[in-house]
Amino acid sequence: MCLAIPSKITKIDNQMATIDVDGVQREVSLLLLADAQVGDYVIVHAGFAIQKVDEAAAKETLKLLREALSLMGRREGD
Amino acid sequence: MSIKYMDEYRDSEISRKLVEKIGNLSRNAIRLMEVCGTHTVAIFRSGIRSVLPETITLLSGPGCPVCVTDQKEIDAFIELARTKDVIITTFGDLMRVPGTFSSLQQERADGRDIRVVYSTFDALEVAKKNPEKKVVFLGIGFETTAPTIAAAILAAVQREIENFLVISAHKLVPPALEALVATANVAIDGFILPGHVSVIIGLKAYQPFFEKHRIPSVVTGFEPTDILQAILILVEQVEKKYPRLENAYQRAVTFDGNAKAWNMMQEVFETVDAGWRGLGVIPQSGLKIRERFRAHDAARVFDIQVHGTQDPRGCACGEILTGLKTPPECPLYKTRCSPTDPVGPCMVSSEGTCAAYYRYHAD
Ligand code: SF4
Numbered sequence: 351m352c353l354a355i356p357s358k359i360t361k362i363d364n365q366m367a368t369i370d371v372d373g374v375q376r377e378v379s380l381l382l383l384a385d386a387q388v389g390d391y392v393i394v395h396a397g398f399a400i401q402k403v404d405e406a407a408a409k410e411t412l413k414l415l416r417e418a419l420s421l422m423g424r425r426e427g428d
Numbered sequence: 429m430s431i432k433y434m435d436e437y438r439d440s441e442i443s444r445k446l447v448e449k450i451g452n453l454s455r456n457a458i459r460l461m462e463v464c465g466t467h468t469v470a471i472f473r474s475g476i477r478s479v480l481p482e483t484i485t486l487l488s489g490p491g492c493p494v495c496v497t498d499q500k501e502i503d504a505f506i507e508l509a510r511t512k513d514v515i516i517t518t519f520g521d522l523m524r525v526p527g528t529f530s531s532l533q534q535e536r537a538d539g540r541d542i543r544v545v546y547s548t549f550d551a552l553e554v555a556k557k558n559p560e561k562k563v564v565f566l567g568i569g570f571e572t573t574a575p576t577i578a579a580a581i582l583a584a585v586q587r588e589i590e591n592f593l594v595i596s597a598h599k600l601v602p603p604a605l606e607a608l609v610a611t612a613n614v615a616i617d618g619f620i621l622p623g624h625v626s627v628i629i630g631l632k633a634y635q636p637f638f639e640k641h642r643i644p645s646v647v648t649g650f651e652p653t654d655i656l657q658a659i660l661i662l663v664e665q666v667e668k669k670y671p672r673l674e675n676a677y678q679r680a681v682t683f684d685g686n687a688k689a690w691n692m693m694q695e696v697f698e699t700v701d702a703g704w705r706g707l708g709v710i711p712q713s714g715l716k717i718r719e720r721f722r723a724h725d726a727a728r729v730f731d732i733q734v735h736g737t738q739d740p741r742g743c744a745c746g747e748i749l750t751g752l753k754t755p756p757e758c759p760l761y762k763t764r765c766s767p768t769d770p771v772g773p774c775m776v777s778s779e780g781t782c783a784a785y786y787r788y789h790a791d
Contacts, residue, residue, distance in 0.1 A: 379547070
């Protein structure tokens, strides 16, 4: 039921957003999201955007994980 | 188009290191349960089960919406489909679930108007285009889906689409965790908590449960890295005997959850006791449409009578949903029951444990 991969909002018209899912454009409702903007990555469930993905948190998690696993230094400049 | 860092969540080197670390840390035999159908599928698809040390057993809990729907509710859906001037709208997975005497698919073949939709707003459109009919949406699912249904009911009120109705069979995750722990013989050392249910309800929703039982619990996402990280955290907690409630899905899940979605859900629904397949009636684990939206509540508008409900004979779906059995322990698995000819809902839904076992040959 859950589409796990975040999708990017490419257009917003009233309470509807157009998202890009692997090159396919889809319409989703923004009624359940407080402050979505074009360019945001959102998690979509059954035609509704339910959350914005926090990019800073995503990077922080990876950083901590790499540290914990002694994988630092890889992918510099990514 | 995807986010660049997402690739890193699938990085095989990170995954390999995580598996290695889990192997080094894990001493005691433990049983971990994921409580989300999307996790079940993600775990099978990524092959995580086969790379974990033998000390770790992964169980799939009551996280597949179609599977936990009570047989009585399935029968009620079918009864509704037989009602004059009714159009049924539903998510696709429900179509093939066998009721006691029929299925929605069978009913459609017999000429009833049953339409598969992608979202509740599609169902609303069906209602708008068919003003002479009553259009009923079959509301199943957890806290992720319930707000989308609440939004549709509110939109129906606002747009005066009076012939849009919902039958609510929604289920709530935290009460189910309580019921699982209370079930005799179900020994679970740690929970992998659902990602997108938690997006809505937030980490805080699990606090009362955690404080009562002190069972290691981690919310996580759906990439291999997310799941392995959650398993590592759980193994650490168990080995150190230091249970905590943690969030390994910080990019999407906050402590408070999605307040807007949550409030919409509260506006439309109130909690009620609800029957679950495999778990029986769990107090305050379901959602009922509030009185002021009664015109949109199919349970109030129609007098639905179901008689003679029986679970599919020989099907162990209920025990599988509580971790008491695995699919190969069901005598019908792969003999009489397969995805093309399913006996129980755990084989119908792509998120069902039996279907996942079958598909990924995990036995
Ligand atoms: S294999 Fe089929 S009959 Fe057995 S528990 Fe699973 S769904 Fe039920």
